[in-house]
Amino acid sequence: MLGLDAFAADAVNAGAAPASNAPADDGPAYGPELQGFNYPAPVRQFEFTSQGEALHMAYMDIAPEHPNGRTVVLLHGKNFCGATWESTIERLSTAGYRVIAPDQIGFCKSSKPRRYQFSFQQLARNTHALLESIGVKNATIVGHSTGGMLAIRYALMYPAQTQQLVLVNPIGLEDWKAKGVPSLSVDQWYERELKTTADGIRRYEQATYYSGQWRSDFEPWVQMLAGMYRGPGKKEVAWDSALLYDMIYTQPVVYELGLLKMPTLLLIGQKDTTAIGKDAAAPEVRAKIGHYPELGKSAAKAIPHATLVEFAELGHAPQMQDPAAFHKALLDGLAAVSVKN
Template sequence: MDALLKLSALLSALLLAAQLSVAPATAQPTSNETAPLGIALEGFAYPYPVFYLERMRDGERQRLAYMDVPAQGQANGRTVLLLHGRNFPSSYWQPVIQALTRTGYRVLAPDQLGFGKSAKPVGPYTFDAMSADTVALLDSLGLARVDVVAHSMGGMLAVRLVRNAPTRVNSLVLEAPIGLEDYRFTVPPVSDATLLRLEGDATAESYRRQLMTNYALSLPASAVEPFVSLRERVKGSGEYPRWLQSFVNSYQAIWGQPVVHEIPLIQVPTLFIMGENDHNAPGKPFAPEALRAGMGHNAEHARTLAGQMPSGRAVVLPGIGHLVHMEATDQFNTLTLEFLDGH
């Protein structure tokens, strides 16, 4: 009897220990907005459910995160693909998603590999690979053709997407795209080591100032606080060095893989929506001082390029910077919907 009691006590202790050992893994994500985040933004809520597509990159299994939001009310049978910028997760598209779905569009908003809730590759980025990932996502969902709305770096990806897979894109909206000039002509190569040091040294204040100043935002500083907070919180992850390397790799792609020379070759109807005050030009601080003033004339570049395209048009919004869909939400949504509905 004593042996049975001892065995029972031992089994109870082992069961309790096992329960305690799994508790941290099954705990709910913290609601503390200053707590560290995983580099795939684990614990940070997106406005719509997030799904994943398995991909291979750098010899590793990767997961591409995306939101797939159905149309509200009467669906029009069309899907809009939203392509985010370098400094932003796809969650920042929420006001655009709301406007599109209300008017019958299905919306697909992925985080490219290296961004947001997607895995973080450590090898070099290419817009061709990102384009292939995007086509694979469309294939997985049975989407033969989509309309594309792309912001900032997403505009460079959109150019490569429509060039590599022209039958998959019906029309194109480029919101404050970068890559409207070839940065190699003004900015010398910058080593990964230098970029890792500079990005690693960035503080919340310096990053906040970078967003507000480089993007010439008409928004209050509080509007960029969620992006500043995300960047600060991933510093607490054990995989932060991987996030940092991945982020640096995206700069090298922007600098070394220009798309401006391909823009006049785009055949699909294209609308540029530009902020008049947006003079953002990646790598500008590294350029010789004599050349900096000639960089980032984005509204002017958009007008020129639109005029060289078979079906291009540029609209420039006065007093607006780089985050057009957040700075002038109603104007942006109206322009986008009128353009999409017309094609």
């Protein structure tokens, strides 16, 4: 999660008006593993050992009524959880796809280790181990936001098990460090995260995720995040979030896009301006990062077998802002690729 400073600064930079007149931090409190927040399907736990620590990885496994023989794995973003794929899970399942939606270690209903070397390679290994444990040998990998960075890393590490790659407004399509965004220490990220409130989240999401729009159906996802910072595990959640931001900043994937061999579908909301650490950068640096119309096109050019679909009026979360348009593009893109199980 972004801390309040980052949420608020990015909202101001985007010129967002307040999303609502709701109190700054009013709402429910959830446990450090999102205890008390309901998911759209039964949550299971994959228990495993990693880096010498016993961990558990939450996931949903939704079987379709009329299977088409394909499996889709949905990888959530930094300020998202498996639950935020709710409408996508329903549409894919109705269309015959088995759907797996995990919460990565450090997020949501999964373990929050205090000492863990977070890397996209490690998260990809964890995800692969989960899929092996439930008998999934091949799948279409869909990644949104930070989940897009993870999906790319997964596809590079496990190309034979990745039938198709779908990237939804992925971050990591540019190297913020190389472009001049200053480094923040884990301790600095942690202090920022401790300031997280619902109001800061709401303002940031309105500006960046929903291109200035706000609807009541966006509010549960604000409360999902803010609730963990109201609960007894606030410090655990903030610490893991800080570690994850350091991972994102230091491990860009843009340099390896040309190595992707599988069919890749890019679904890009054009109003997105996401760039990690943008609020800490100088004005001249902020002006040249987070331009998704350019980033989507450059990624499509770099990836050998890419198809680009652009949503002119949508932001960072097209699957939530305009589910009908997004799911049509997703289902059409999945149907266009013939895969072997």
